């Protein structure tokens with residue numbers, strides 16, 4: 292299964308299980324990144340450069356945008372910051388030859404081909420202030436998406452932990468990295484984490500190299516990356532507990548004869564969570580960007596997580612992936628997540644601050 296063929300996308304539409312209604316966590320992250328984004332656009336966007344193009348259009352790409360409304364908050368904040376910077380530059384410039392006229396904005400919303408772009412556009416019409424032109428760009432951000440040097444600002448929030456594919460070794464019974472009985476590398480043998488990490492490095496390198504070609508000289512990029520601080524044992528985190536709960540739900544359904552053990556063993560989540568030093572080393576090794584800032588963001592939803600929200604968020608993100616793997620006749624998604632909710636409700640670690648170790652990193656880059 293690779294990203295071209297699998298359902299690597301959020302639950303679409305506007306229903307109760309949709310991503311649009313179950314993504315407050317991701318929205319809070321976008322909100323907590325706003326101030327830093329504003330400050331750094333103000334200090335690093337160079338409005339003295341000649342007009343970006345003859346039509347004075349400023350192009351923004353949101354990579355892994357999903358269906359909204361979060362993506363609109365993110366891009367509208369970027370637009371506001373860029374406009375402010377132009378207005379400020381206009382007030383302060385003494386040089387009559389430099390025209391800091393505020394550009395027009397074009398926003399490209401990118402996600403995988405199976406993303407529900409119809410809902411995205413409907414949500415955009417209903418919820419956004421619409422001071423910009425929009426276009427959808429289906430395709431993987433691990434590949435080329437835009438003409439060279441055509442984008443001024445790229446944004447990517449809570450999407451880069453998605454690998455382009457699951458490392459094959461984790462499903463091979465003869466491999467040292469065979470991940471039988473687990474849904475993820477958390478708590479597994481070192482070899483399992485290693486093959487996930489190799490895949491992540493390759494994916495991030497591709498992501499950075501393609502963006503470097505697409506961004507203009509001096510173009511800026513913000514990434515919000517879900518990870519773990521250096522030295523933290525991820526299996527002893529609330530995310531580790533949540534993935535363990537998911538694995539035990541599959542085992543229960545297999546014991547009841549509702550799904551095959553083989554299908555359970557071959558199910559692995561395509562996520563990798565780097566530490567900040569790992570991330571920094573990857574960006575430096577790629578060599579195409581200057582790191583302007585890497586900062587820890589405030590942790591979202593840390594006040595008494597509601598078990599129903601924990602389960603609903605997970606379902607909105609991986610529901611399609613599970614159906615794809617088990618086949619829509621092979622598993623009842625409602626039954627699986629009912630069981631998940633029961634187990635989450637009875638997992639006190641999930642509500643214990645000691646386990647809240649996952650951390651989100653804000654990364655601001657400038658193309659060299």
Ligand SMILES: C[S@@+](CC[C@H](N)C(=O)[O-])C[C@H]1O[C@@H](n2cnc3c(N)ncnc32)[C@H](O)[C@@H]1O
Pocket residue numbers: 294299300301314317318321354355356357358361362401402403406430431432433447448449450453455608
């Ligand atoms: C958790 S959602 C985040 C959505 C949005 N950025 C937000 O903050 O609400 C992750 C998104 O990344 C998308 N995604 C995952 N891998 C991708 C890839 N290789 N290329 C483009 N989008 C991808 C998924 O389809 C999903 O919509």
